[in-house]
Amino acid sequence: MRHVMSPLDFSTEELDQLLDLANDIEKDPEKYAHACEGKRLATLFYEPSTRTRLSFEAAMMALGGKVLGFSSADSSSASKGESVADTIRTVSCFAHIAAIRHPKEGAPLVASMASKIPVINAGDGGHQHPTQTLTDLLTIRSLKGRLNNLTIGLCGDLKFGRTVHSLIEALVRYENVKFILISPEELRVPSYIRDDVLRANHKDFQEVIRLEDALPQLDLLYMTRVQRERFFNEEDYVRMKDFYILDKAKMDLAPDHMLVLHPLPRVNEISVEVDSDPRAAYFKQVQYGMYVRMALILTLLEVKVC
Ligand code: NCD
Secondary structure, rough: OOOOOOOOHHHHHHHHHHHHHHHHHHOOHHHOOOOOOOOOEEEEEEOOOOHHHHHHHHHHHHHHOOEEEEEOHHHHHHOOOOHHHHHHHHHHOOOEEEEEOOOOOOOOHHHHOOOOOOOOEEEEOOOEHHHHHHHHHHHHHHHHHOOOOOEEEEEOOOOOHHHHHHHHHHHHOOEEEEEEEEEHHHOOOOHHHHHHHHHOOOOEEEEEOOHHHHHOOEEEEEEEEOHHHOOOOOHHHHHOOOOOOEOOHHHHOOOOOOOOEOOOOOOOOOOHHHHHHHOHHHHHHHHHHHHHHHHHHHHHOOOOOO
């Protein structure tokens, strides 16, 4: 039985197979419509979510399976003091696979150790978000045709943004990927990402403050929101929240081939006027998120479709 805690739980060959499967599902969804009949997915969300939870649920339904779960800690026995280990032991009796989002780093890992069914980390605090990374990789590979030879700018809250941490960990494994890390001083990537991931893999990276300076060099711009819920005080959040706003004028500085990605939700960091720019790919990214989660569920449940 296999759990997914980080994108590194898959080799690059396995990732290629997973993304190939997702592309095949996109081409011919009918072929997969009954693949998970009789199977149940549990979504255990101790933190708010729109895309991740609903795309997991839509993915399981599109495979002919069923879903159950909760969407806030308040509506589960966590509010009575139950541990994640006891909750997953219980859920193992009802479901065949589970996706867990939790505000505490490592909570899905603790759950996986007590689980009888595959557990997927659907976001743990400011740590990792591997299924968003699968979504990002599928989007990049489908729209750019490659995962190597790319200059990617990651912009915004690089300290608390778990999607950024997972994406960097995944992309350092590809040839000639350069990173431009764009953030205010206070929101730079954590030192383990800088030292143990980027430097340890001898990756070319720069840290800059001005988005305008980076834009002309980029093949991809990955925008992120400032993670309000992880700040210790509201004043710091208010000072940081509008540090970057991508608008039409800034898009004029970017190459025609640059794609804009964002895990969403967006707050102010991308102006709505950018949505109609052909380079804006963040809503296509949402659609890819469902296909890749379908591929992931099939892979973890070892369901083969011929
Ligand atoms: C992200 C998350 O939850 O980390 N959202 C998502 O899953 N698509 C990004 C965010 O909340 O900013």
